Amino acid sequence: xxxxxxxxxxxxxxxxxxxxxxxxxxxxxxxxxxxxxxxxxxxxxxxxxxxxxxxxxxxxxxxxxxxxxxxxxxxxxxxxxxxxxxxxxxxxxxxxxxxxxxxxxxxxxxxxxxxxxxxxxxxxxxxxxxxxxxxxxxxxxxxxxxxxxxxxxxxxxxxxxxxxxxxxxxxxxxxxxxxxxxxxxxxxxxxxxxxxxxxxxxxxxxxxxxxxxxxxxxxxxxxxxx
Amino acid sequence: xxxxxxxxxxxxxxxxxxxxxxxxxxxxxxxxxxxxxxxxxxxxxxxxxxxxxxxxxxxxxxxxxxxxxxxxxxxxxxxxxxxxxxxxxxxxxxxxxxxxxxxxxxxxxxxxxxxxxxxxxxxxxxxxxxxxxxxxxxxxxxxxxxxxxxxxxxxxxxxxxxxxxxxxxxxxxxxxxxxxxxxxxxxxxxxxxxxxxxxxxxxxxxxxxxxxxxxxxxxxxxxxxxxxxxxxxxxxxxxxxxxxxxxxxxxxxxxxxxxxxxxxxxxxxxxxxxxxxxxxxxxxxxxxxxxxxxxxxxxxxxxxxxxxxxxxxxxxxxxxxxxxxxxxxxxxxxxxxxxxxxxxxxxxxxxxxxxxxxxxxxxxxxxxxxxxxxxxxxxxxxxxxxxxxxxxxxxxxxxxxxxxxxxxxxxxxxxxxxxxxxxxxxxxxxxxxxxxxxxxxxxxxxxxxxxxxxxxxxxxxxxxxxxxxxxxxxxxxxxxxxxxxxxxxxx
Ligand SMILES: Nc1ncnc2c1ncn2[C@@H]1O[C@H](COP(=O)(O)OP(=O)(O)OP(=O)(O)O)[C@@H](O)[C@H]1O
Ligand SMILES: [Mg+2]
Numbered sequence: 001x002x003x004x005x006x007x008x009x010x011x012x013x014x015x016x017x018x019x020x021x022x023x024x025x026x027x028x029x030x031x032x033x034x035x036x037x038x039x040x041x042x043x044x045x046x047x048x049x050x051x052x053x054x055x056x057x058x059x060x061x062x063x064x065x066x067x068x069x070x071x072x073x074x075x076x077x078x079x080x081x082x083x084x085x086x087x088x089x090x091x092x093x094x095x096x097x098x099x100x101x102x103x104x105x106x107x108x109x110x111x112x113x114x115x116x117x118x119x120x121x122x123x124x125x126x127x128x129x130x131x132x133x134x135x136x137x138x139x140x141x142x143x144x145x146x147x148x149x150x151x152x153x154x155x156x157x158x159x160x161x162x163x164x165x166x167x168x169x170x171x172x173x174x175x176x177x178x179x180x181x182x183x184x185x186x187x188x189x190x191x192x193x194x195x196x197x198x199x200x201x202x203x204x205x206x207x208x209x210x211x212x213x214x215x216x217x218x219x220x221x222x223x224x225x226x
Numbered sequence: 227x228x229x230x231x232x233x234x235x236x237x238x239x240x241x242x243x244x245x246x247x248x249x250x251x252x253x254x255x256x257x258x259x260x261x262x263x264x265x266x267x268x269x270x271x272x273x274x275x276x277x278x279x280x281x282x283x284x285x286x287x288x289x290x291x292x293x294x295x296x297x298x299x300x301x302x303x304x305x306x307x308x309x310x311x312x313x314x315x316x317x318x319x320x321x322x323x324x325x326x327x328x329x330x331x332x333x334x335x336x337x338x339x340x341x342x343x344x345x346x347x348x349x350x351x352x353x354x355x356x357x358x359x360x361x362x363x364x365x366x367x368x369x370x371x372x373x374x375x376x377x378x379x380x381x382x383x384x385x386x387x388x389x390x391x392x393x394x395x396x397x398x399x400x401x402x403x404x405x406x407x408x409x410x411x412x413x414x415x416x417x418x419x420x421x422x423x424x425x426x427x428x429x430x431x432x433x434x435x436x437x438x439x440x441x442x443x444x445x446x447x448x449x450x451x452x453x454x455x456x457x458x459x460x461x462x463x464x465x466x467x468x469x470x471x472x473x474x475x476x477x478x479x480x481x482x483x484x485x486x487x488x489x490x491x492x493x494x495x496x497x498x499x500x501x502x503x504x505x506x507x508x509x510x511x512x513x514x515x516x517x518x519x520x521x522x523x524x525x526x527x528x529x530x531x532x533x534x535x536x537x538x539x540x541x542x543x544x545x546x547x548x549x550x551x552x553x554x555x556x557x558x559x560x561x562x563x564x565x566x567x568x569x570x571x572x573x574x575x576x577x578x579x580x581x582x583x584x585x586x587x588x589x590x591x592x593x594x595x596x597x598x599x600x601x602x603x604x605x606x607x608x609x610x611x612x613x614x615x616x617x618x619x620x621x622x623x624x625x626x627x628x629x630x631x632x633x634x635x636x637x638x639x640x641x642x643x644x645x646x647x648x649x650x651x652x653x654x655x656x657x658x659x660x661x662x663x664x665x666x667x668x669x670x671x672x673x674x675x676x677x678x679x680x681x682x683x684x685x686x687x688x689x690x691x692x693x694x695x696x697x698x699x700x701x702x703x704x705x706x707x708x709x710x711x712x713x714x715x716x717x
Contacts (some may be wrong), residue, residue, distance in 0.1 A: 082524065083531070084583045085540060102520055104513075154555065180556060184587040185521055187594050187669070193559045 001025040006036030006062065006079065007051040016049065019105050031055025033132035038064055044074055049108075049174050052090065053080035060093040074080040074115035076108075080120050084183055106217040110169040117168060128163035131223035133202060135163050144202055154179070156196050162211065162221040169219035170175075175189060195219055242417045246410020254403055261395040265388065276363060276379045280342075283313070284367050284377050287597025291369040299369055300326045306377075314347070314362050314378035320371070333376055334569055336366045344381075361385050420449045424456065436464050469533045472657065476526055480658045484522070488515045519669075525672040529657065532584070532679040540581045546703065547572040547628045548633050549582050553589045554626050557597060564601035566641075567623035576628060576635045578685055578703055585703075588625075588680040591673040592639040592699050596624045600696060622696075632688070633705040642696035651690040677701065 001076035003020055007013040020027040028045075033054040033179055040048055040062070048066075050194055051060040063075050075097075077090040089152045090098045097111050097150045128135040132145045140156060142149045151159065158179050172191040176182050195211065203209045212220050268278050285308065291299040307328040316327035325331075333345035342365040349360060384570025417603040420443075427440045439460060440453040452707045495508020561568035600622045627638040646654050646661065655678045660671040674688075679700075681688040686703040 099518075104517070164295065180552070182556070182586060182590075183583060183589065186556065186590055187525070187673070188557075188560055190556055190560050193563050194556075197559055 001005055001046045001050060001113070003027045003047050003112060004036065004039055005043045005049045006031075006033065006040075006054065006059065007031045007049065008032065008054050009051070014126050015105075015120075016108075017114055019109070023109055024113075033059065037062045037065060040071065040073065041069065043071075043073075047083045048073055048075045048079055050095070051110065052077055052081065053084075060090065063094045067076060076111055076115055078103075078108075087183065106169070107171050107173060110171045110174060110218060113168050114165050114170070114174065117165065123165075128160070128166065130163055130166045130210055131208065133163070133221075135160060144206065149201055151198075155194070155201065158194060158198055159202065159221075162219060166221045169214050169217045169220050174218070238411065238414070240414035240418050243410045243414035246413055247407065250403060250406030250410065253406065254399065257402060257659070258401055261399065265392055265395065273363070273381075276381060276384075277342075278585070279425060280363070280365050280377055280379060284365050284375075287375055287377060288367060288369065291373070291375075292673065293670055296370075296373065299375070300325060301374065303327050303375065312380040312383075314364060314376070314380055314514055316376040318376075320374060320375050325373070327376070329376065329378075332374075333364050333366075333378070336364060336376060341366055345378075349380075417449070424449075424453065431460065436460075439524045466534050469530060473526065473530045476657055481519070481522065481526075484515065484519050488519060491515060522670045522672065525670060525676060529672065529676050529679045532676070532683050535683065537581055540584075541579045543577055543579050544582050545575045545577050546580065546585065546637070547574070547576050548583050549580075550589050550626060550628045550637055553586050553593060556590070557593045561593075561597050561601075561624050564597055565622075566597060566601055569623065571625065571627045573627075573629040576630045576705075578635055580706055581680075582681070584680045588589070588677040588701065589637060589639070591677050592637075592701065593624065593626065594671055595699075596639050596641035596643070596697070599664060600624065600641040630705065631702075635703045635705055637701040637703070638698060639701070640693045640696060640698040642693065645695055645697040646690055647693060648692070654690065655688065 001024075003025055004012055005016050005020075007016065007029070008031045010031065013031065017027045017029050028039065030039060031054075034057050036048075036050070036054075037057065049064060050059040054062070059077060059079075063077075066073070066075075075095045077095040077098045078101060079086060079090065079098065081099045087098045087100075097116055099108060099111060099143060128137070133146075134141070135142050135156075137160070141155065142151055142159065157210075158175065161175065161179050165225055167192075175191050175195075176186065193209050195213075199209075199211045208223070210221055212222065214220050276348050287299060287302055288308075290302040294301065300317060303315050303326040305328065306313055308316045314327075316329035316332060317325040318332060319325065319505045319530060322332055328350055330350050331347070333343075333347065336343060336345060338467050342363070343363060344363050346359050347362055348358075360380055360382040360558050362378045362380050362382070366376050367377065369375055425438050430438050439457045442450050442453045444450065491508060491512045495512060498504040498508055499626070508520050551570060551572060554568070559568075622642045625638075625640045627636075627640075629636055629638075644663065650661055654661060655674050657675045658671040660669060678688045681701055681703070684702065684703050688698040689702070691698040691700060
């Protein structure tokens with residue numbers, strides 16, 4: 001995966017470049033908006049990581065111009081501004097996700113990978129299949145090994161999100177934001193409880209678990225042993 | 227003199243005085259025009275009446291000359307002159323010899339040229355009025371070739387009345403001017419004094435005494451209203467400043483400690499002789515500690531921002547019951563996992579203009595507390611046999627309610643945990659306050675402060691009550707159109 005990091009803080013940018021490389025990705029780094037915009041326009045990136053506050057051309061403008069050009073490369077905003085309306089502004093400018101500083105690298109990586117995957121138009125996928133677990137988006141039915149599984153509406157959305165990102169790490173915050181649309185820290189392990197309930201419904205009684213806990217990061221749905 | 231002038235000067239240069247002075251000037255102009263018209267009119271009326279009757283008499287005298295000749299007219303003039311009244315008569319020969327009448331001499335002005343007009347005369351005969359010059363008005367008429375008659379009226383009384391009227395009007399105008407100016411001066415003095423009070427207060431506030439306020443007289447005039455508004459503004463500024471001070475105090479006291487702990491941990495990990503494994507462990511714990519610190523920091527920042535901020539532009543008209551219901555749904559499995567019953571009771575949709583994100587977060591904090599502290603109670607000392615009044619607490623539970631109360635919305639989160647002693651309730655709302663017995667549970671002590679800030683920002687309130695046993699938190703939001711109106715202070 002090729003990532004462009006537009007971030008004026010050298011230390012942060014360097015750390016991101018190094019970490020992304022270690023995670024098996026290729027990252028290009030630039031410190032100012034103009035160059036960033038030019039590089040992005042050349043294309044070839046799977047994801048852009050854009051700091052909101054940049055000298056000269058700020059991150060919002062960079063993304064706005066890019067979108068005006070018809071470029072749809074997924075964008076992850078990084079920002080020290082974490083209020084809900086800051087986030088809304090970022091998403092309105094054409095960002096696809098918004099991460100508030102300070103953040104954990106695992107969180108950033110999970111989001112970047114999720115974004116890179118999102119390139120495919122999601123609406124057209126009508127079925128998610130992981131091993132023998134099937135989620136039908138048209139009938140809203142879930143089966144495992146052909147047996148129907150009854151899920152609450154929220155459980156269904158939780159599983160849908162996990163399966164859309166099958167094979168990828170999904171963090172608790174990502175679940176909270178995307179399944180519940182909450183942007184605060186619920187303090188207790190609420191997400192864990194919901195996931196373990198879901199796990200009880202889809203994995204219990206089967207030899208092969210599909211919903212895995214990724215230590216220190218979050219959860220992942222995939223076939224194969226964890 | 228100069229001292230007086232100096233004291234006078236500022237009052238005279240106020241806007242209020244200038245307005246009063248120009249009002250007086252306009253009024254004066256109108257009054258003067260009226261007075262002039264009045265005087266002219268009165269003068270004219272007198273002369274016209276008099277002239278008409280003189281004219282009539284002249285006619286009659288001319289007739290009596292025509293019919294009676296020289297003697298006839300002489301008789302007629304003598305008769306007229308003898309009758310009481312203001313009539314003045316004189317019949318003379320062409321060269322001025324008096325033949326009859328009550329005038330001693332010919333009116334000088336009328337001898338030559340002019341046919342009629344005003345003249346001065348001395349009344350004939352003795353009496354108290356004798357000697358004083360009076361004014362009359364007369365017409366001259368030639369009778370035949372050798373006689374001239376002067377027929378007139380004594381208008382001295384009218385003249386004097388007119389003079390008095392003029393004087394009265396003049397005095398009245400002068401009084402008007404004086405009263406107007408004095409009134410204007412008094413008003414501007416009053417305004418100036420009040421403004422000076424405001425200035426003095428402003429100066430002492432700038433000097434550092436933030437608690438000073440402008441005196442409100444209670445007269446409900448515009449200056450009072452100005453003072454009220456300024457005072458309200460000062461209250462707000464003071465609150466913001468205090469908020470800022472509190473945040474910096476918090477950073478100094480409450481964030482330094484965990485920061486220091488973090489540092490110690492990193493140092494210890496570095497020095498750990500047990501080698502790389504222990505070092506890794508230490509670093510992981512350091513990161514956890516840093517994460518906690520970040521959470522605390524975020525919460526503190528959010529509270530500070532809420533306390534300083536306004537809701538404008540962030541609110542939506544939403545059903546508060548739905549918002550609360552969604553949060554409750556998020557926490558329900560947690561409560562059940564903790565062995566607590568969890569009831570959600572909604573009394574119909576209750577819509578309000580609120581910031582839904584903040585309301586969600588506030589309600590989440592309350593439910594989190596309820597679960598956290600009442601499950602702690604359960605796993606704690608345990609239900610002793612016959613543990614007294616704690617009746618239904620053996621199946622501890624959390625109950626969330628949303629209802630409309632009057633014009634507002636009340637969200638209640640009640641638990642049957644240990645509760646908070648009455649004397650600690652106010653303190654528990656303060657930042658970083660964690661009560662003694664809950665230290666074993668994770669938390670920063672910012673949860674309730676955040677809820678209180680959200681309530682206040684929406685113009686609502688937060689109350690902690692006894693749920694006997696347990697805690698009942700009552701979160702109130704104003705209904706339909708909150709925060710738009712600041713209460714009007716008008717009595
Ligand atoms: N439902 C409750 N029952 C008993 N005590 C409570 C309850 N809610 C709050 N308290 C007391 O009030 C204190 C302050 O609560 P608050 O929510 O502000 O902080 P916290 O829960 O300790 O930390 P945080 O919410 O930031 O994780 C708590 O530490 C606890 O002692
Ligand atoms: Mg709390």
